[in-house]
Amino acid sequence: MIRQVGLYYSEALGRYGFPAGHPLGEDRQAAFLMEANARGLDRQVLPLTARQATRAEIERFHTHRYVDRVQAAEARGSAFLDGGDTPVFPGLYDAAATVVGAAVDGVSQIMTGQCLRTFQPIGGLHHARRDDAAGFCVFNDIGVVIETLRLEFQVQRIAYVDIDVHHGDGVFYAYEDDPELVFADIHEDGRVLYPGTGHAAESGRGKARGTKLNIPLEPGADDRAFAQAWTRVVAHVRAFRPQFFLFQCGADGLEGDPLAHLRYSPQVHAQAARSLCHLAQEYAAGRIMAFGGGGYDRHNLAMAWCAVLRELIEA
Ligand SMILES: [Zn+2]
Numbered sequence: 001m002i003r004q005v006g007l008y009y010s011e012a013l014g015r016y017g018f019p020a021g022h023p024l025g026e027d028r029q030a031a032f033l034m035e036a037n038a039r040g041l042d043r044q045v046l047p048l049t050a051r052q053a054t055r056a057e058i059e060r061f062h063t064h065r066y067v068d069r070v071q072a073a074e075a076r077g078s079a080f081l082d083g084g085d086t087p088v089f090p091g092l093y094d095a096a097a098t099v100v101g102a103a104v105d106g107v108s109q110i111m112t113g114q115c116l117r118t119f120q121p122i123g124g125l126h127h128a129r130r131d132d133a134a135g136f137c138v139f140n141d142i143g144v145v146i147e148t149l150r151l152e153f154q155v156q157r158i159a160y161v162d163i164d165v166h167h168g169d170g171v172f173y174a175y176e177d178d179p180e181l182v183f184a185d186i187h188e189d190g191r192v193l194y195p196g197t198g199h200a201a202e203s204g205r206g207k208a209r210g211t212k213l214n215i216p217l218e219p220g221a222d223d224r225a226f227a228q229a230w231t232r233v234v235a236h237v238r239a240f241r242p243q244f245f246l247f248q249c250g251a252d253g254l255e256g257d258p259l260a261h262l263r264y265s266p267q268v269h270a271q272a273a274r275s276l277c278h279l280a281q282e283y284a285a286g287r288i289m290a291f292g293g294g295g296y297d298r299h300n301l302a303m304a305w306c307a308v309l310r311e312l313i314e315a
Contacts, residue, residue, distance in 0.1 A: 005312045006115035007042070008102040009033060010049040013122045016095040018087050023259060023296040024136040032121045032292070035302035036309060044313050046115060050102030052094060053144065057104050060151060061143035061174070066131045070096070070138060081133035096138035099123050103141035104148055106289050111153045116286045117277070117312045121305050124248040124291025126168035127195060135195060140170045142246060142291065146181065149244055156180045159242035159279075161233060162187070163226075163272050164250025164293040165260040167198030171248075172212065179208040182240040184233040186226065188253070188262050189216040211240065219261035226253075226268045230275065237279055245280040245288040249273065251295025251304035258296050266303040273311035288312075 009029055017026030036042045058067055071093055073081055078088045099122060106118040126142055127135030142160065149155040160175075162168040162185040175181035183204070190196040204212040213236040215229045249272065255263040273290065280288040290308055295301035 004115045005045045005309070006048045006106065006109050006118040007045040007309065008048045008050050008106065008118065008120035008123070010098075012095070012098045013050050013102060013120070015091060016099050016122050018136070019089050022087065024294075027298065028295070028301060029122050031298040031302050032305045035306050039306055039310070041306060041309050041313065045309070048102070048105065048109065048118070050098050050105060050120075052097040053100035053104050057144060057148070058097060058100055058139055060147035061130060061140055063131045070133070081138065085135050086133045086138065092138065099125060100139050100141045100144050103145045103289070103291075107145055107148050107153070110287050110289065117288050117290070119290040119292075119309055119312055121292035124164070124250065124293035125170075126162060126164065126248055126293065127166070127170045129170050130174055134170065135166065136294075137170060140174075142171050142248065143174055145246060145289065146175070155244050157182065157240060157242050158244045158246060159184070159237050159240070160246045160248070161185075161237065161272070161276060162248040162250070162293075163253065163268065164248050165253040165257065165262055166194055166250070166294060167214070168248060169195045169197045172198065172202070172214075175208075176212065177205045177208045179204070179211050181208075181211065182237060182242050183212040184236050185213070186215045186217065186229045186233065188221075188260055189218060192219055193260055217262060220263055222263040223265055223268055226264060227271065230272060234275060234279065241283045244284050245276055247273065247276050247288060247290040248293045249290055249304065249308045250293030251301040252293075254295070254297065254300040254304055256297050256300060266307040269304040270307040270311055273308040274315045277311060277315035
C-alpha cells in the first residue's frame with residue numbers, strides 16, 4: 001500500500017487570509033511551513049499545489065445564490081460577507097475557491113491511490129453554511145468534500161472529527177439529519193465561545209439521532225480533559241465503521257490562543273491524529289484527509305499542525 005502523504009501549500013492558498021490585522025491573516029501558511037521545514041517534515045511528503053475549484057464543484061455544497069453573492073460582494077467592494085467577522089477583500093473569491101480546489105484534489109489523490117493521506121493547513125472552513133459565510137469562512141471545503149465523495153466515488157459513510165476550539169456548526173447543521181455523516185466534535189463550551197452551539201444534547205435529528213457527538217469543554221480545560229473526551233470520540237466513531245475520515249485539527253485550543261480559553265499542548269493534536277490514522281487503517285483502507293482549521297497564535301499553529309503532519313507521516 002502506498003503510504004504517501006500529500007501536503008497542500010502554494011502562494012494562492014496562502015492568500016486565504018484577511019487584511020488589516022485580522023486574526024486569520026495571510027501569514028499563517030508561512031508560519032507553519034517554516035517549522036515543517038526546520039523539522040524536515042516537508043521533505044517526507046508529496047508537495048501538492050491547489051487549483052481553483054470550479055463553480056459547479058463549489059455548488060455541490062453551496063447554493064447558486066450564495067456563490068453569486070460572494071462574487072457580487074467582491075465586485076462591489078462590500079465591507080463584510082456576514083455580520084462583521086468575514087471581511088471582503090480583492091481576490092477573496094479566487095482564494096476561497098483555491099481552498100476548495102485543494103480539498104477536491106485531495107479527494108481524488110486519495111481515491112485514485114496517489115496518496116494515502118493528505119493535509120491542507122489552509123482549509124477546514126467549518127463555519128460556512130450552504131447559503132452564508134460565517135466566522136472567517138467563505139466556502140465550506142469540508143462540505144464540498146463530503147458531497148464529492150458521495151457524488152463521484154459513492155463513498156457514503158464518512159466520519160468528520162473536529163478538535164478546533166470552536167464548534168463545527170457549518171458541518172453539523174448541514175448534516176444534522178444525515179445518518180451516514182458520523183460527526184464528533186470537542187470544543188470550548190458554546191455558552192462562552194463563538195458560535196454558541198454544540199451542546200451535548202445535540203446528537204442528530206430524526207434517523208440521524210445518535211450519529212453526532214458534541215463534547216463541550218469548560219474554559220481552561222487541558223490535555224487531561226481532552227484525553228477523557230477523546231476516548232468517547234473513538235468509541236463513537238468505531239460504532240459506525242466509516243469508509244473515509246475527515247479531521248479538522250484547528251490549533252486554537254492551544255494555551256495562549258488570542259480568541260479562546262482552552263489550555264491544550266500540541267500533544268492533543270498528535271494524539272488525535274495518531275488515533276484517527278489507526279482508525280482509518282482499521283475501517284477505511286487508511287483514507288484520511290486533515291484540514292488545518294483555526295489557530296490564531298502563529299507559534300501554536302506551527303506546533304499543532306507539525307504534530308499532525310508528523311503523525312500522518314509516521315503513524
Ligand atoms: Zn476555531
